[in-house]
Amino acid sequence: MSITTVDAFTTSADGTRIAYDLTGPGRGLAPAIVVVDGVLAHRLPITLAVASKLGDRATTLRYDRRGRGGSGDTPPYSVDREVDDIAALLEVTGPAALLGISSGAFLALRAAADLGACVTGVLCYEPTYDVASGEPPTDPxxxxGVEACVEAGDPGSAVELFLDAVGMPCRLVPLMRASPSWANLEAIAPTIAYDGRILANVALGHRALMGRWDLITQPVLVVDGSASAATVAAAAESLAAVLPAARRITLPGHGTDVPPEAMAEAVAGFLRTAGAP
Incomplete structure (x- = not known):
C-alpha cells in the first residue's frame, strides 16, 4: 500500500484553525493515532519518521498545537480549548489513540478524561511530572515569568527562562541561541506558558486531573527509556500506578532521543492491545 503524507487544516470549536498532516492508509483503513507534542515542539522530524515506519499499520495524525507552526491561536488560553482542538482532529480520524510526548502526555490524558470513547487509548512517552512527589506540578x-517576558516583547528571554527552569546548564544557552532552531523557539515562546498551565491543572483547580484519574478507563501505556534520568523513570512509575487501565514498559538502551523504529514498534504494539474502533 502506498503511504503518503497530506497537509490540511481543521477548525476548533472557538474558530481557531489547526494545521495537521495525515500519514497512512486513511480513516477506517487502520487504527489511528494522534501525536500530541510537548513544550516547544511541533511536528518534529522524528514523529514524521515514526509515521513513516508505522506505514500501513496505522493512520498517523500530527498537528501543530495552537500558537505553533501553521495553527492559529485565540485568546484567552485555556486547557479546555486545547482539548477542543483534539476533539476537532478526532472528527478527521474517527476514534483514535493519542501519543502524548513529555508534557503532551498530560494534555492527552486530559483529553481521554474529557472525550471518553472518542479516545481509544493513550501512549504517554516520558511524562514530565512525578504525580506522587507532592511537589508543585510546575515551576511558577x-x-x-514566561508571560511577562512575552508581554515585554522579549521571547528569547522567555525561552531562556524556561530552559533554566528545567535545568539546562547555562553554558549551553549561548550555543542554543546560535543555532538555526532558535528563531523557531522564539516564535512559539508564548506557548511555553500553555504547557505550564497544563501541568498546573494536573493537581490544581476544580477539574484537576488528579481528581479524575478514574475517568481514564481507556488503555494507557506509560513508556520511558532505560537511558533516561532516574527522575523520568520515577515520573513514569508514578503515573502508571494511578491510572485504572495503565501498564508500563521501558525501552532498553533508549531515552528522550528514542529512534523512530523503536517508537514505531511501541506504538504498533499498543494499537494492537488498545484495539481498533
Whole structure:
C-alpha cells in the first residue's frame, strides 16, 4: 500500500484553525493515532519518521498545537480549548489513540478524561511530572515569568527562562541561541506558558486531573527509556500506578532521543492491545 503524507487544516470549536498532516492508509483503513507534542515542539522530524515506519499499520495524525507552526491561536488560553482542538482532529480520524510526548502526555490524558470513547487509548512517552512527589506540578516561572517576558516583547528571554527552569546548564544557552532552531523557539515562546498551565491543572483547580484519574478507563501505556534520568523513570512509575487501565514498559538502551523504529514498534504494539474502533 502506498503511504503518503497530506497537509490540511481543521477548525476548533472557538474558530481557531489547526494545521495537521495525515500519514497512512486513511480513516477506517487502520487504527489511528494522534501525536500530541510537548513544550516547544511541533511536528518534529522524528514523529514524521515514526509515521513513516508505522506505514500501513496505522493512520498517523500530527498537528501543530495552537500558537505553533501553521495553527492559529485565540485568546484567552485555556486547557479546555486545547482539548477542543483534539476533539476537532478526532472528527478527521474517527476514534483514535493519542501519543502524548513529555508534557503532551498530560494534555492527552486530559483529553481521554474529557472525550471518553472518542479516545481509544493513550501512549504517554516520558511524562514530565512525578504525580506522587507532592511537589508543585510546575515551576511558577514557566507561567508568570514566561508571560511577562512575552508581554515585554522579549521571547528569547522567555525561552531562556524556561530552559533554566528545567535545568539546562547555562553554558549551553549561548550555543542554543546560535543555532538555526532558535528563531523557531522564539516564535512559539508564548506557548511555553500553555504547557505550564497544563501541568498546573494536573493537581490544581476544580477539574484537576488528579481528581479524575478514574475517568481514564481507556488503555494507557506509560513508556520511558532505560537511558533516561532516574527522575523520568520515577515520573513514569508514578503515573502508571494511578491510572485504572495503565501498564508500563521501558525501552532498553533508549531515552528522550528514542529512534523512530523503536517508537514505531511501541506504538504498533499498543494499537494492537488498545484495539481498533
Amino acid at each position: 516561572r514557566m507561567i508568570a
